[in-house]
Amino acid sequence: MSIVSRSLSDQAFEVIRERILSGEIPALAPIRQEALAEDLGISKIPLREALTRLEQSGLLRSLPNRGFFVPALSALEAEEVFALRLKLEPDAAADACLEADDAQHAAARAALAALEAVDGGDKAALATCNRGFHLLLVQSTRHQVTAQLVERLHLLADRYVHKHLEPEGRYRRADDEHQRLLDAWLARDPALVRALLAAHLQLTLDDLRLQLASTAP
Structure with missing residues (x-):
């Protein structure tokens, strides 16, 4: 799914958010940024902006040497x-x-x-x-x-x-x-x-x- 929009970060945020909610991105699995950026048709800069916003929203977390992942339901x-x-x-x-x-x-x-x-x-x-x-x-x-x-x-x-x-x-x-x-x-x-x-x-x-x-x- 490629994103063509004037705000790539916003579009990526929405797409990834829906994938998290639907379970397409499973809990605890690491987010592979290169593969995800290629799938969305964007560079890693707007992707990382979107991932950071998702972390601020509580839908993602990050750890040193692990990167971003979806936390398990608690x-x-x-x-x-x-x-x-x-x-x-x-x-x-x-x-x-x-x-x-x-x-x-x-x-x-x-x-x-x-x-x-x-x-x-x-x-x-x-x-x-x-x-x-x-x-x-x-x-x-x-x-x-x-x-x-x-x-x-x-x-x-x-x-x-x-x-x-x-x-x-x-x-x-x-x-x-x-x-x-x-x-x-x-x-x-x-x-x-x-x-x-x-x-x-x-x-x-x-x-x-x-x-x-x-x-x-």
């Missing part, structure tokens, strides 16, 4: 990431629903429609659209730092969301939860938004605890 990391999301995201969405305008309402409806239109077998696309929907709910002119922190947590959570969606039909349950959450957000009901989003995140974490039990230290 029950401990999932606990930490979702605990932080539970502390920040419900309140952020509750605050944002009070200031959202018609354009933001339309964007949130469109984001949920896009999520529901994704083929259930495309877990990487489901995770990406899921992130887009959640982030729209916390966009706020008054709490921009909070929204940026939530976005960072979502990048860290992406692989766990992908894992969470593995069981057949689970995304349909999430669709129902998302619809109720959107209805409350559009109705500008902060208490209900806070309660529904907290329950949604907690249920996801509970599922992940079972799925990742074997990876606990």
Whole structure:
């Protein structure tokens, strides 16, 4: 797959990110930069920029004499990431629903429609659209730092969301939860938004605890 774009690093970031989420690049396997650069049709400079960004996003790690690799999923990391999301995201969405305008309402409806239109077998696309929907709910002119922190947590959570969606039909349950959450957000009901989003995140974490039990230290 060759990349022809004015921003090679950005394009490489997106392609490699999707390969990580889909499992095409397996956990703990070293990233062979020369082979990957050749596959993408780019030089090693934009590739390394993309790999560094992916490391900053938590999707890659690097070690001396080993280079970049995808870290294994960790029950401990999932606990930490979702605990932080539970502390920040419900309140952020509750605050944002009070200031959202018609354009933001339309964007949130469109984001949920896009999520529901994704083929259930495309877990990487489901995770990406899921992130887009959640982030729209916390966009706020008054709490921009909070929204940026939530976005960072979502990048860290992406692989766990992908894992969470593995069981057949689970995304349909999430669709129902998302619809109720959107209805409350559009109705500008902060208490209900806070309660529904907290329950949604907690249920996801509970599922992940079972799925990742074997990876606990």
